[in-house]
Amino acid sequence: MMWLPLLGLVIGILLGLLTDWRIPSEYANYLSIAVLAAFDTLIGGIRAHLQNIYDEHVFVSGFFFNIILATSLAFLGVHLGVDLYLAAVFAFGVRLFQNIAVIRRILLTKWLESRQKNRL
């Protein structure tokens, strides 16, 4: 069952490439922020799942809410003349790294545990 999300990712990329959609370059910033927010949510979801604190409502609502919040923050920044999207990039970036680090540690611990079990 693990391969299904990966398959989803591949299908999504293929779909995007095949539809040949392009957004105007002035909106590229918003899309990049949205992608970052989505990634953050996905990684956060994986981490929560590994820590057994996963809640599907939190995950799904967080996904959409983060995307909308990030893009609206970028939008506000453009209209205020302040690069507010940098704040979103920073926040999401930091969280992304932390979450990935946590995931790595959990996986490492699990792997070491399984190896020790095998040895015993």
Next chain:
Amino acid sequence: MLTRKTTWHFTFVSLIIGFMLAIQFQTSHEPDVRDTRDIWEIRQDLKKEQELHKQLLQEIRKYEETLEKYEQQRSENKGAILRQTVEELKKEAGLTEVVGEGVVLYVEQMYDESYVGPLSDTVSAELLRRLMNELNMYGAQYVSIADQRIVNTTVIRDINGVTKVDSYPLHSFPFEIKVIAVDAEKMYNRLKASTIADDFALENLLLTISEPQQRVVIPPYDGTVRVKQMEAVEDARR
């Protein structure tokens, strides 16, 4: 482990992420317009650009020279341009002698030997005006009648039976009408073809047209130019 629902959630989310990623990728990686010119085409384009460059440089040089000339003129002789303008205006107004290529018309009396009756010793103003119109039509630049320069304010009129050009009476025959034209040859041919000589003949006058001459001298206007109806243009800056 993963429930079925959770897996679908993750799949859905990753699908959306993939879709957004692909679009973002496509947006930021617009395919470059490939340069498919071969070396000859590139060379030709380069030549074209170089020619344009040369042309632009020439233009720049031309304008710089002009600018320099103006600067020089301004510093050297501020009055020269003004004097030149005055000269030009004088020439235009007919206050200078003019020399040029043109034709000369002779007007003399023409009576049969058997003619008995009153002799006319002048040419009618009407006819002379008609001749003037005809000359102007044929491209006359400067005209004088019996050495009286015709300017813009010249009047040809009948005063007590004597035709006068400005204030000079025309009663001694023959007299000359000198015309300077841009193209004397054309002027001559047109006069030859016109019926103006017949009109003169009706008044018992003989109009002879000379061959185009290289040098025709037309004297300046000798009267004073009175400017009654003209006013200086108000300075727009005031």
